[in-house]
Amino acid sequence: MYEGMIIEKNRVRILFDNVENGLMVTSKDLNEFYIAGSDQKFLFASARIEGKTVVVWNKAVKEPVAVRFGFSNTTIPNLFNNEGMPVNMFRTDQWEVKTDAVVK
Numbered sequence: 001m002y003e004g005m006i007i008e009k010n011r012v013r014i015l016f017d018n019v020e021n022g023l024m025v026t027s028k029d030l031n032e033f034y035i036a037g038s039d040q041k042f043l044f045a046s047a048r049i050e051g052k053t054v055v056v057w058n059k060a061v062k063e064p065v066a067v068r069f070g071f072s073n074t075t076i077p078n079l080f081n082n083e084g085m086p087v088n089m090f091r092t093d094q095w096e097v098k099t100d101a102v103v104k
Contacts, residue, residue, distance in 0.1 A: 001016060001017045001018055001087075001088055001090075002014065002015075002016060002017075002069070002087075002088065002090035002092075003015040003016050003017040005067060005092050007064060007065070008055075010057060010059075010061065010062050010063070010064065011055050011056065011057040011064070012035065012055070012056045012057070012064050012067050012092075013050070013053050013054070013055050013056075014053060014054045014055075014056060014067060014069075014092075015052075015053055016052065016053070016054075016081075016087065018081060018085075019052045019081045019082075020052075021081065021082040021083065022049075022051065022052055022081070022082045023049045023052060023053075023054065023079060023080065023081055023082065023087070024049070024079075024080050024081070024082050025049060025078050025079055025080075026078040026080060027078050029046075029047075030047040030048065030049070030054065030078065030079055031076075031077060031078050032069055032070045032071070032072070032075050032076075032077040032078075032079075033045040033046075033047040033054075033056050033067065033068075033069055034067065034068045034069075034071060035056050035057065035058050035061050035064050035066070035067050036061065036064065036065065036066045036067075036068075036093070037061045037062065037063050037064055037065055038063070038065050040066075040093075040095050042066075042068060042071075043058045043060055043061060044058065045057060045058045045061075045067070046058065049079075054079070065093070066091070066092050066093035066095070067091075067092045068090070068091040068092070068093070069087070069089055069090050069091075070088075070089030070090075071089060071091060075089065077089065
């Protein structure tokens with residue numbers, strides 16, 4: 001479960017609850033992460049597992065303020081805890097959901 005986030009310059013570190021034994025990905029790269037700056041335009045994000053956290057970024061977002069995970073109707077996320085339980089979809093923002101908010 002999503003617990004919180006820490007903004008680290010141009011990256012966001014996502015904190016989770018119930019990942020005592022760490023996180024795992026079921027394919028080569030993490031998917032379904034999106035990141036936005038204050039303009040509220042979400043871009044597909046790169047992400048990597050670091051211990052019990054996930055670091056998220058996109059070079060085009062210099063000052064990130066929000067992250068979403070698994071935020072689409074056709075999503076099949078590949079992030080799990082090491083016990084095999086999927087990480088729930090989440091969003092760090094409370095912005096109104098816009099159909100044009102994701103820029104591909």
